[in-house]
Amino acid sequence: MTIVVILIPTVGKNGKYKVNHVNVNLLNDFVLTLFNILLLKILINVFKCSVTIQTMIGNRFRIALLQLNVGADRSKNVENAVSYINKAKSGGAQIVALSECFNSPYGTKFFNDYAENVPDGPSCQALSKAAKATNLYIIGGTIPERADGKLYNTCTIWNPQGQMIAKYRKMHLFDIDIPGRITFKESDSLSAGNELVMFNIGTVKFGIGICYDMRFEELAKLYRQQQCQVLVYPGAFNMTTGPMHWELLQRSRANDNQVFVCAISPARADRGYIAWGHSQVTDPWGKVLAKAGHEEEILYSDINVSECDDARQQIPIFAQRRVDIYNTVLNK
């Protein structure tokens, strides 16, 4: 028999530790830990069972954004991602997140060749194994997905048991034309997803968007209305739109909706589609908490989601919206 013990340490408003809704001070926390150990020993001896301690996410957690080099070799891209997931584990991360197209070059001519089935394809299976081996949650950036004769730009999310807990398909396709600068038409090869995707890790509620999706404030607002606290956008802005809008859009979505926003870019390549880099974490006040350069790196950030409550209580815009005049409603 295996017993999974889930410990959720959180810090309450008064700065005291809370374990399972019992407020305890540091001394009591120590006594409680000893009590837990004693209890586990009794369980092991009496019932001859094995015990797995699983780290759970409370109000505070450490996220690692993996800003990685991506080349033409899919296996190498995936191996590199797995090796960085291991490094992030050593750096104390509880959740890791990858960029848009972490396993393939970003471009309409590549999607068909690199597309895989979800969750049976090799990139997904590597993420599943890595999540299990490291006991981490993985927000698996995106890969080109093949399903029902169509291609999608898809993000998969994995729990520490290696199970896929959610899958999001990019809803707004990146079709733009800035003459002389950049023309891109994802809809030449991809189909759009039609669903919001939310999931809980411990007590924290996440919503997912992909890159161009961050330009659509309606999507972020719907996530906020569904009580999300953290929005994660695997992305790959470029050398034209990156300097103009990457930081601005994330600060806007965070501030509009009083949520944390995490956006993960590939590292900047020297040819092909050149990603802007600068993966970023923004807090519910719109302040940039952490920002990467443009080369390969792990960007860590310690997030305390109770800051969403502070922002929402102190500036209660969602209770003040004039929905009698305008609205953004979830159409389902």
Ligand SMILES: NC(=O)CC(=O)C(=O)O
């Ligand atoms: N790559 C994207 O989906 C979006 C982008 O680069 C932009 O909006 O700019």
